[in-house]
Amino acid sequence: MQRVLVIAFLAACGSAREPGPGSGSGSAPTGPEPAPWSDAWVNREGKRFAEDDAYRRAALEKxxxxxxxxxxxQRLGAYALVERGWDVLPVWNPRTLPVTADLAAQLERGDMPAIVEGQAPLWDGKVPTTMEGWVALGKRVFFEYPMRSEVFMEWGLTKRALADSVGVERTSDGTIPGLVVFANVDGRTRVGITCAICHTAVRDGELVVGAARRRFDYGKLRLEFFADTRSFVEPELARRMGTWGPGRADVTEDNDEDPVAIPDLWGLRDQAVLTQAGTIEHSSPLALAIRQDTQLTHS
Structure with missing residues (x-):
């Protein structure tokens, strides 16, 4: 299920363009082999990525x-191994609610909204068969699929002035893009972050999808949480969090504090390598699909 959502997310990213003249659809297939990001490629590769474990494994290694x-x-030891590793984890199709103005006010009071048992999950179980279908599902993943529960953000929403100061932005109708309330795997209702917390911006009250959140200061938010709750934090770790500054994030999986500038998503398909360390060769869109698939699993 998650692999279907990942391909949908990539289709949505591939459809994104920087605002301005010249925006259009993806490139058309050239010859018998569909061009990456074309409609034909998304439909073909989406099916292979979701169903062919050996194909995913080979793409990972490459x-x-x-x-x-x-x-x-971490990935070579756990990904696309069929009968062990991450493949044997249970399927998770979360039920989520966007943090609208009403929900934000409720969370500010310290009241957690309820996710009703009968609410439909994010995905209806139907694999898209058209580019339009993939993009529509991908947009839902981008805005609604929680990467993880986020205790710092949940706490920060109870302090409106602080949240505003660290770049927890709101659109003109009061919605907070990048935040959801969701039913976690343990049954508890939590606040979660989605891709949109870093890769959208609000300008003059309007949402700009794909723009880096230049005002988002996650290091400051965490430091304020530790100070307010009197939770212990190593002095050196606190010092390094204090140097993050706005518009930066650390999405590595080590124990270090090494954030980099949050990128815009425009032009993503043209990058030769991915991550700040150049860990991933972006020779095929499957490389990014696996990056997202494993990041969701490992978050």
Whole structure:
């Protein structure tokens, strides 16, 4: 199920264009082999990525520049192994609610909204068969699929002035893009972050999808949480969090604090390598699909 959502997310990213003249659809197939990001490619590769474990494994191995670093070792030891590793984890199709103005006000009071038992999950179980279908599902993934529960953000929403100061932005109708309330795997209702927390911006009250959240200061939010709750944090870790500054994030999986600038998503398909360390060779869109698939699993 998650692999279908990942391909949908990539279709949505591939359809994104920087605002302005010249925006249009993806490139058309050239010859018998469909061009990457074309409608034909998305439909063909989406099916293979979702159903062919050997195909995914080969794509993973091809995409990794250095097979011995932490990032690569984690994935080589757990991904697309069929009967072990991450493949045997239970399927999770979350039920989520966007943080609208009303929900934000409720969370500010410290009241957690309820996710009703009968609410439909994010995905209806039907694999899209058209580019339009993939993009529509991908947009839902981008805005509604929680990467993880986020205790710092949940706490920050109870302090409106602080949330505003660290770049928890609101559209003109009060919706907070990038945040959802969801039913976690343990049954508890939590606040979660989605891709949109870093890759959207609000300008003059309007949402700009794909723009980096330049005002988002996650390091400051975490430091304020530790200070307010009197939770212990190593002095050196606190010092490094204090140097993050706005518009930066650390999406690595080590124990270090090494954030980089949050990128715009425009032009993503044209990048030769992915991640700040150049860990992934972006020779095929499947490399990015696997990056997203494993990031969701490992978050």
């Amino acid at each position: 995409s990794l520049v250095n097979h011995t670093n932490t990032y690569s070792a």
